[in-house]
Amino acid sequence: MNSLEEVDDFVKNGHRHYLPHLSIDPVIFGYHDQQLKILLLKWKGLNGWGLPGGFIQRREPLSQAAHRILQERTGLESIFLQQFHIFGDSPYRLQERSTSEFRANYGLEVNDDNWLFERTLSVGYFALVDYSKVSVRTDFFTEDYQWWDVKQVPPLLFDQSEVVEKALATLRLQIYHQPIGYNLLPEKFTLPEIHTLYETILGKELDQRNFSKKLVALGLIKKLAEQRAIGPHRSPYLYQFEKEAYEDALKQGIVHTY
Amino acid sequence: MNSLEEVDDFVKNGHRHYLPHLSIDPVIFGYHDQQLKILLLKWKGLNGWGLPGGFIQRREPLSQAAHRILQERTGLESIFLQQFHIFGDSPYRLQERSTSEFRANYGLEVNDDNWLFERTLSVGYFALVDYSKVSVRTDFFTEDYQWWDVKQVPPLLFDQSEVVEKALATLRLQIYHQPIGYNLLPEKFTLPEIHTLYETILGKELDQRNFSKKLVALGLIKKLAEQRAIGPHRSPYLYQFEKEAYEDALKQGIVHTY
DNA sequence: AAAATATTCCGTAAAATTTACGAATTAAGA
DNA sequence: TCTTAATTCGTAAATTTTACGGAATATTTT
Structure with missing residues (x-):
């Protein structure tokens, strides 16, 4: 999604292709330089950092959507990807942002009842990936990406700081029950x-x-x-x-x- | 929701009050006669058993919705209630049922694009409750309820057998990390x-x-x-x-x- | 070539926890 | 009072976790 026509269509007609009120937000863990890192995108206009999320197609199984979004964002297929929570207690998302701000930032016309501004619940997934094999693709809404040490994650947009925290807690608990490392380390x-x-x-x-x-x-x-x-x-x-x-x-x- | 007017309003206008495409389906565990049991409702018309679920109000936090639904169904407040998974891989729900079948069963007029027949993802919660304190309220859509031994749960509507299975698996894992029993046993x-x-x-x-x-x-x-x-x-x-x-x-x- | 240095890795023993199970205690009925 | 069936106490073996000393090794420095 890079051309202005595509973006305009996504904003105006996205609600016909995607389920409204729901997004998938993966916390992508990688390991490099003895640091556990997560991949964040910088949102154009909003000028803040967030998770590389996406939406669920209307007839697409949930887990398939998660894999697709990850594939589109990082180029990775068949990796460790696991759902860990759905976040719906802070009921707002883009809603905090006015449509006029959106217009100013992106130069796109949007109505006040546009689907992107409705309440959105976030399905949290976490992925364990080989840092070196990731090739991030940015799009119209994202102007930059960066791997951040989990110890130094900046404040995130919406309620996504909570998402990252819970992902890390889940990973730390899971490591007592399941082997972890296959997807975070090189083969040897x-x-x-x-x-x-x-x-x-x-x-x-x-x-x-x-x-x-x-x-x-x-x-x-x-x-x-x-x-x-x-x-x-x-x-x-x-x-x-x-x-x-x-x-x-x-x-x-x-x-x-x- | 018992009078025909209320039900008709719910069917026709529910999408204005509730988030579409999402339901909350609690697996309610109780303990009695040395058996672990779950509470199931018998759906009128569909003639099958299912979880005592409900929908999320448009401006209602998710966890609050879960507590409200449980309260409405069982009369219980402030009990152990925990989200464990969101199910969205079998993309259909009532969709398998035709609107005409619905009309025949309930005598209610519905359009083919009625919100209840759209794809619905199910947020799974499980609750641990004191069996003796539950007083179940049935409504227009449910004609009966029953506690079932987890070893003998009947086939459930939609994908809810999977929900129950996962709830049980989560409970069994959790018992190694958290004390359990406070909500399942009498005080002494x-x-x-x-x-x-x-x-x-x-x-x-x-x-x-x-x-x-x-x-x-x-x-x-x-x-x-x-x-x-x-x-x-x-x-x-x-x-x-x-x-x-x-x-x-x-x-x-x-x-x-x- | 020997010494210094920093890192890997082998091995053993103490401590703690889990597992197994024998046997004493107790309440009511025969 | 004896029997029966269940609860409860106690101890010891087995296993797992924790602690830590010290040898081996690949370079650089002397």
């Missing part, structure tokens, strides 16, 4: 790398030695013969996820005791 | 009672002795001086939840290790 990685990833996600220190022992004991990762050169120190071995054990753990969950 | 209960409740929810046996030890060790329950007479056997002591420890555990969660 070192023990210190996955160790730092987990520390970063959980926001606390984990004993290196015990952590590695645990992952190996669970059968989730296996040691390769190769090593990585990292400068003036001992070279760490490379590891790989055990696909089967990983999938099993994803499905069945790592349940603990009572 | 015995160890065997809470023990059976947990076994029933999890669907597996738990050692009585170790289970009790754990609950007491966590400080979640405290022993009272009273006992309950249960016939020709040793009388069990009554217990009560420790409100503070319980609330703490609810908030912080009972996290396990890595």
